[in-house]
Amino acid sequence: MAWTALEQMDLKGKRVLTRVDINVPMEGGRVTDMSRIDRIVPTVKAILAKGGKPVLLAHFGRPKGKVVAEMSLSHVRPALEGALGVPVRFAEDCVGPAAEEAAAALPSGEVLLLENTRFHPGEEKNAPELAAAMAKLGDVYCNDAFSAAHRAHASTEGLAHLLPACAGLLMAEELTALDKALGNPARPVMAIVGGAKVSTKLDLLGNLVAKVDTLVIGGGMANTFLAAKGIGVGKSLCEHDLAETAREIMDKAEAAGCKILLPEDVVVAREFKAHAESRIVHADDCPEDMMILDAGPIAVAAIATALGRSRTLIWNGPLGAFEIPPFDSATKSSAQIAGKLTVNDGLVSVAGGGDTVSALKQAGAAEEFTYISTAGGAFLEWMEGKELPGVAALG
Incomplete structure (x- = not known):
């Protein structure tokens, strides 16, 4: 199938809502396997290099539509910041005033991590109103989470119809490899x-x-x-x-x-x-x-x-x-x-x-x-x- 690549997008000065998979294992407050974080680094750095402002959407664990303190993405922020080598800000929600204020204030050269999308019951239901609220936070949508692509959630499917959309580098890499294996x-x-x-x-x-x-x-x-x-x-x-x-x-x-x-x-x-x-x-x-x-x-x-x-x-x-x-x-x-x-x-x-x-x-x-x-x-x-x-x- 054809998809729009990140490289084709004009990102200068734009907030890029980027769906990533950083659902990593943790123990004692520390990430025990950095694989998933490491694999999103090229996409985030590419957005920054093109003058874009990455605003990261992700889930963490299975909170089932409720706020669960242990499943806050704030726990992952230090490891993410270390891998990216740039400041990573954190918003205490993925929609609403706190998220909108943080996205509006994001300076060039920095990254914003939004709170766990699955704290909202509308995420897994692909609720149009949740996707619309997320869309307010960005100018472009980039999906770099192939691992969540089999789910029709607000942040993985609904959002893609509301903003100019593209595949991140990891997503494109996965799709190219899979096409070589079974597609063609x-x-x-x-x-x-x-x-x-x-x-x-x-x-x-x-x-x-x-x-x-x-x-x-x-x-x-x-x-x-x-x-x-x-x-x-x-x-x-x-x-x-x-x-x-x-x-x-x-x-x-x-x-x-x-x-x-x-x-x-x-x-x-x-x-x-x-x-x-x-x-x-x-x-x-x-x-x-x-x-x-x-x-x-x-x-x-x-x-x-x-x-x-x-x-x-x-x-x-x-x-x-x-x-x-x-x-x-x-x-x-x-x-x-x-x-x-x-x-x-x-x-x-x-x-x-x-x-x-x-x-x-x-x-x-x-x-x-x-x-x-x-x-x-x-x-x-x-x-x-x-x-x-x-x-x-x-x-």
């Missing part, structure tokens, strides 16, 4: 989808089998597909009630010419704990008193072969119980192979989702991937083929 990809295209349950990724699998050439299914999800083929999975996590659904997905894949890769061998154990006694068995040879916790080396070799033939990779979800060794092996090995192919052979590799990002970092492969999205829900809905309201509003 270099083929063959391969997807790796893992995680615990098929039930949470039905739409995703249904969309992918029609769009990719190879689909690797891993994690607890693979157990459901193995069981659907009549293979015993012992005490493994498995949604037996979704066997028919799994068979339908496999039939749809076959009709679309998409090859589904399930693990030929697996790592089994009696206990789900770090360094539990485990062994590798053929996928159809899982003992009744054991559980499948990872894919085996033959499965990893098959993934490596498929990766070597692919030009584009989309990855969402781990291949095993990657949080605890030795059940992190398949995820780690496959991530490292994908990383090397990206660096050496030009594989376009795009990954997203909380567990996926953690797994790739753990494998030391995150820096080698073409693009890593921290968007979570928005990334998943995009992979499912759904329209994202916050993106559509920029078109």
